[in-house]
Amino acid sequence: MKMSTSDVKYSVLDLSPIIEGGSPAQSLQNTLDLGRHAEKWGYTRFWLAEHHNMPGIASSATSVAIGHVAAGTSTIRVGSGGVMLPNHSSLVIAEQFGTLESLFPGRIDLGLGRAPGTDQLTAMALRRTRRTDAQDFPEQLEELRTYFDPSRSEHALPVRAIPGEGLDVPIWLLGSSGYSAQLAGELGLPFSFASHFSPDNTLPAIDLYRRSFKPSEVLSEPYIMVGMNVIAADTDEQAAYLATSMQQSFLGMIRNKRDGLKPPVKNMDELWSPHEKAMLQQQLGSSIIGGRDKVKEKLADFIAETGANEVIVNGQIYDHQERLRSYEIVADIMKDLQN
Structure with missing residues (x-):
């Protein structure tokens, strides 16, 4: 399905990165600063991700961080x-x-996602039980939707969500494989795919979502948002340099060494093995890294290929001012594509 770029919205995915030697307090202030700039630059939404036990991410208490940005x-x-x-x-x-x-x-x-967003020991510390896992996700989702709208149940609820009941909070399903794509389609909910770390599954999951889609009181037709890594700068060379912080972060995950976001380096070949390089190139295969012209061309191609209604951009950049500049360039490009 081809999507006209004039109709495509653009949004921000922020992990509130903690840089090496930095603090969560500064990261959360940077998150708010990015949110204010994103609002000024015409981004549709600003989303924060839940991760735990990760020294490089400050958004673990996600609802609190959302309130911080919204305020x-x-x-x-x-x-x-x-x-x-x-x-x-x-x-x-x-x-x-x-x-x-x-x-x-x-x-x-x-x-909403169904993965733990962390390791199993941390998941156990969060949940205090092994009884609830990803297999229960459809039931948990229906329970959650019923708290917002008790009319979904034939019986009066013994427990009510106050605040919550009667409020219209749009629910999205997130995924990096076909499971959530199919569930979102069957329920007629909007779907966001994590192409920024699962590029090979992007087109199959989007196709499955569209084929599974059933119109609902929420949506009359499919709505797809695709997450992507974009590192934009004034030159291709500067963008490639900045992107090494993101590459080091993924390299740390491969090695099970999760630290703060590291400063960029001139030569990644001094840090990774050929095997690790190949793994990262596959995992980060949909990343768009470059100056304005290169990013514009690749963004337009990506939107045409996926038929996305919306793109949500993740930019793991060490220097906050460089991160702001990257998102500013992306906003300018998306405005051009919309015209």
Whole structure:
């Protein structure tokens, strides 16, 4: 399916990166600063991701971070990209996002994933039990939706989500494989695919979502957002240099060494083995890295290939000012593509 670039929205996915030698406090201030700039540059939404036990990510208390950004902005939608539902009770998430929607009406999104977003020991520390896992996701999702809309149940609920009940908080399903794509389609919910770390599954998952889609009270036709890594700079060479921080981050995950976001380096070949390089090139295969012209061409091609209604951009860049510049360039490009 071809999507005209004039119709495509653009959004921000922020992991609130903690740089090497930096602090979570500074990272969360940088997140708010990016949110304010994103609002000014015309981004549709600003999403924060839930991760735990990761020294390089400050957005673990995702709903709190969402409130921080929403309070410091005025119009941009703010939400989760995503909350990992198996880590929580559905009631707690309904109350948290009901509170956010009550504070910032019409601006809150609830993106949900079914992965733990962490290692198994940390997942156990979060959940305190092994009974709830990703296999329970459809049931947890239905429970959550019923807290917001009790009419989904034939019986009066013994427990109510206050705030939450009666509020319209848009729910998205997030995924990096076919499972959530098919579930989102069958439920008629919007779907966001994590192409930024699972590029090989992008087109099959999007196709499965479209084939599975059934119109609902939420959507009459499929709506697809695709997550992507974009590192933009004033030159191709500068962008390639900045992107080495992201590459080092993924290299650390391969080696099970998760540290703060490292400063860029001139030569990654001094850090990775040929095998690790090949693994990273596959995992980061959809990343767009370059100056304005290169990024514009590749973004237009990506949108045409995926038929995405919206792209959500992740930019893991060490220097905050360089990160702002990258998102500014992307916003300028998307405005050009929309004209």
